[in-house]
Amino acid sequence: MPRIALIPGDGVGPEVLGEAARILRVLDQTSSLRLEMDEWPLSADRYLETGIAITDDEFSRLEGEYQAILLGALGDPRVPGNEHARDILLGLRFRLDLYVNYRPCRVLLPAHSPLRAPEGGKMDLHIFRENTEGIYAGMGGTLRAGTRDEVAIEEDVNTWKGVDRIVRAAFRFAEIRGLTRITLVDKANAMTHAGGLWRRVFTEVAEAYPDLETEAMYVDAMAMDLIRRPDHHRVVVTSNLFGDILSDLAAALMGGIGLAPSANLHPGRHALFEPVHGSAPDIAGEGVANPMGAIFCVSLLLDHLGEEKLARHLEATIQDALREGVVTPDLGGTSDTVGVGRWIADRLAGNLAEDGPHA
Numbered sequence: 001m002p003r004i005a006l007i008p009g010d011g012v013g014p015e016v017l018g019e020a021a022r023i024l025r026v027l028d029q030t031s032s033l034r035l036e037m038d039e040w041p042l043s044a045d046r047y048l049e050t051g052i053a054i055t056d057d058e059f060s061r062l063e064g065e066y067q068a069i070l071l072g073a074l075g076d077p078r079v080p081g082n083e084h085a086r087d088i089l090l091g092l093r094f095r096l097d098l099y100v101n102y103r104p105c106r107v108l109l110p111a112h113s114p115l116r117a118p119e120g121g122k123m124d125l126h127i128f129r130e131n132t133e134g135i136y137a138g139m140g141g142t143l144r145a146g147t148r149d150e151v152a153i154e155e156d157v158n159t160w161k162g163v164d165r166i167v168r169a170a171f172r173f174a175e176i177r178g179l180t181r182i183t184l185v186d187k188a189n190a191m192t193h194a195g196g197l198w199r200r201v202f203t204e205v206a207e208a209y210p211d212l213e214t215e216a217m218y219v220d221a222m223a224m225d226l227i228r229r230p231d232h233h234r235v236v237v238t239s240n241l242f243g244d245i246l247s248d249l250a251a252a253l254m255g256g257i258g259l260a261p262s263a264n265l266h267p268g269r270h271a272l273f274e275p276v277h278g279s280a281p282d283i284a285g286e287g288v289a290n291p292m293g294a295i296f297c298v299s300l301l302l303d304h305l306g307e308e309k310l311a312r313h314l315e316a317t318i319q320d321a322l323r324e325g326v327v328t329p330d331l332g333g334t335s336d337t338v339g340v341g342r343w344i345a346d347r348l349a350g351n352l353a354e355d356g357p358h359a
């Protein structure tokens with residue numbers, strides 16, 4: 001029986017994760033899937049009380065005892081440097097070696113996208129962000145801090161192994177999902193060392209996929225292109241930092257960051273799912289946060305567990321809620337967090353019951 005660790009975290013995290021957990025309970029009770037869930041109180045509250053963000057033992061248990069982790073959000077104004085969020089989130093990404101950060105961005109309801117839908121086209125973008133190195137690796141340092149002679153160095157780390165495995169994961173995904181175009185995004189015209197490595201690996205891996213159309217684009221051109229023709233791109237593979245930036249841009253295009261899910265994966269080994277939005281302290285506790293990003297994470301979790309049919313069921317149900325206007329104020333609706341979560345849970349339970357116990 002798959003064991004799932006739930007980390008509600010800070011701000012709106014507990015509210016949206018509560019709705020994701022509601023969906024997991026429906027699946028446990030109505031489908032053939034059985035799940036076990038444990039809640040983990042890793043948060044700013046705990047950090048402020050104890051000075052501990054996450055311990056070595058907790059890393060080991062999360063790695064060894066669970067098939068997946070579902071995280072709400074981390075970040076709290078009482079911890080201005082967000083040390084606990086970095087220790088927990090980046091800590092899990094690095095320690096569990098979750099080298100794929102997969103961020104799908106699809107326009108589910110064209111009315112929500114700030115861009116006019118291109119004639120007959122639809123954004124269906126799958127970002128593969130490298131998740132364990134790049135400029136996030138923490139290599140660097142500061143000299144003469146606090147003086148006018150201060151030097152701050154942040155190194156961009158790109159290893160052959162790191163680049164090769166994320167590029168391969170992106171190609172494999174494109175092939176499995178029948179997506180026809182894959183684009184490497186870099187800044188090879190200015191960052192020539194990293195760009196050279198990424199382009200060589202990309203070209204080499206591409207040889208095994210002669211049916212896939214391949215492209216390479218500079219990140220500045222891609223930022224422009226995503227606005228100009230969002231429906232053109234399918235799979236994008238890129239570095240940690242560029243993936244971070246482009247995935248916020250793409251989330252806004254899909255209709256708002258409240259809808260966007262992400263999966264941090266070490267394929268075949270472990271996975272952590274989190275909505276792309278943060279802890280939104282300005283609306284925390286008001287019950288109006290959009291739970292759809294977190295619920296979308298459950299569908300990515302279902303894919304990870306090999307339950308593709310249930311995953312598609314859940315996505316279709318989220319789409320029903322959007323179509324019927326059962327949405328929170330960020331999407332122009334009047335429903336609250338619990339209202340949206342309950343509506344999706346009830347509709348899903350109904351659909352699964354109709355399909356029989358083996359849906």
Ligand code: IPM
Nearest residue numbers: 085086089090244247276278
């Ligand atoms: C994200 C976030 C994180 C990142 C922050 C909170 C460190 O922006 O998951 O995209 O930059 O990876």
Ligand code: MG
Nearest residue numbers: 244245247248
């Ligand atoms: Mg980000």
